[in-house]
Amino acid sequence: MVYSMQTGWQVTTESGFLITPDPLTDLGMIDSGLDEEITETLESIAEDLPDLIISGYLHDVLDNLPAFDLSPVLGRDDRILERLHLLYTYFVNAYVHMGETTAHNIPAGIAIPTVWLSEQVNRPPMLSYADMVLNNWRRIQTDGDLSLENLDLLQTFTHHYDEQWFFLVHVAIEAQAGILLIALKEAHQAVEDDDVQQVLSCLRDIRQGLVEITKTFHRMPEHCDPDVYYQMVRQPLFGLNDVIFEGVERYQGQAQSFMGGSGAQSTIIPAVLAGLGVHHQASELTHYLSAIRSYMPKQHQDFVNCLTKDILRDYCKQHLHLQDAYNHCLRQVMTFRRAHFYYAKTYIFEKSTTPVGTGGTDFMHFLNILIQETQAHLL
Template identity: 35%
Template sequence: MSLSDLSSYTISPERGFLCAHDAARVVLEGVLGEGRDIALRLPEILPTGKVREVLRDRLPQFAPEDAMTLGEAEATMAMVHYSFLVQSYIWGAAEPVSSLPETLAVPIVALADRLGQQPLLQYSGYVLDNWGMMDSARPIALDNIFMIQKFAGGTDEAWFVLIHVAIEAKAGEVLALFGQLIEAAAASDANQARNLLEQMATIWAEINAIFDRMPEQCDPYIYFRRVRPYIHGWKDNPALKDGLVYEGVARFGGAPQVFRGQTGSQSSIVPSMDALLGVGHAADPLRAYLDELHIYRPPAHRRFIDDVRTQSTLRDFVSQDRSKGLVDAYNATIQSVADFRSRHLEYAASYIHKQGGRSAGNDTEVGTGGTPFMKYLKKHRDETAAMLLTA
């Protein structure tokens, strides 16, 4: 499949990996509509400390076969709302619970099956499919987007998510160059490859500038205590070391299940860049973790990364050509991604690692995906920077 045809991977230059539909206008009816209405009230319900009682008493029964009849936009939006309900049920009180009631377990598994994903909150439901535009005639930018589904609500929570939305949109311009760049490398066209890499590095500077704005309206203290507690999973999380029972889901047979929590590492941007640029990671627990995260991405995005990895000969071409202009352009792009990873590491330190007052499941040493994140992020950054070439 041609990588120039982004639409076949549900990607566009304007939106990148963000959903193609207008999520704020998706209508959910019947049982799913009732679930959505309750989900949108989570900022009111969670502070009461009674979220589990409310969800047990008010959520209607859902027939799993109904999920398979949903259109893509409806299934995706229902997944957003129900994944927030699931996370709120597990993490919305002082101590987590290890069993999910049938009225939540059955729909989240059915929706995950419909979409080819996992039955909990993932980056796609937290970011890619969870935003709307104030004015659809204007670009996707921080002054024109809003977060649809929230946990506690508030500026810090929304800003954290919307920074990621803005980054994903800007990355679409980078993704639009992939096909041309892979073709230029295959044709040994150094001038075209250099031009495209220079464009990429320029766009990445804009992506990094967006990322730099995180502290403007998302405070580390608020993030750690009011945003992060809800987005953990139940794999490698000491608070749910045995996993989670999905009641009423026959194929699980009552056995606890373990899934990794929502994490920015589930974004497809950097893995796509790694695949394009030929950035590899050593065979160690980090590599195994990165490979495992692949199943938490939407299927079409997985295909894109896999196809880029299979088709790109860019690094080999640049290594063989060795012309200074081409090597400089390649290195500028590598450095831009390394800079992004460095900033991620800095935020992880200030927003998580240096915070005290941890609560059940919200550990300063373990990421929402269930890993010792400081060690892994440092290794990500260092392995990227080590890929710089000499002319």
């Protein structure tokens, strides 16, 4: 039976799309229903993951892992399923991408539990943004805020601080986006209530939120070096191409492919575009962006779907004194996307002779078109 997630992925002002309450940092901190031996085995492999990769013992250890029955966790705190999904999908991507050569078979001991977990959380059986960002952090001061200074990453593939920083910048951006996401929802409500002042106030919050996340994005180079990112951080994030999940009945021995983890799986920009009524022409990138919606937690997909009517944009068209505020939001989306374009260029494009993103697209051309099309929506 598929256990549907009731809590965990609701959107809040403080933490945006990040999981709430804060992620489990260790399965041992809660009564998970699993034998201690199982939880200790999984947590200790996860803790040693960077060393297992460096030493070359990774495959030996994962090849010998039994296919644990995880069903006792059903009906308990949803974060147990999420913690398990995080651990197993890190094992999957490490197994495929961090061995001596790229693997095309995943042993049953990780394949069977990972596919089962993926059915429970409704996401693919490999590492995606929800695992590596939304559920992968802790507060250093437990009663402190979610600023970069107070965040620590739970799971990594390497010992490079650059890897931690790369993901922590994403975590901080997700938390900061909370205010603008709630403002998007409230703006739509205010349009329905025909409350012009409230619409104006929401547009200001949306713009300010976009300013804040762009500022945080610009902190990326403080501790994440483009060369380290290009050579070390992104390697395990690539997709799975024609991989056999051994022992998984539903795949009947057929090789499976899944797209790689990327910031494109963040729901922030899709929510902003939907809320502001920005539509893009069909292209290779937009096709890919639609396909990866299913990699986002279901509640986040629903959040975007609730915003898809163009009522806010239409309302601003009708009210002249809202147009400036609406345009300020769009300009700030463009500023964010230009910053993003710059980082895609310096962290990937300039490092490669055949650049494709972890999502697999010829991204530079398409990212630029998205900026131009955002501009075309100015009122």
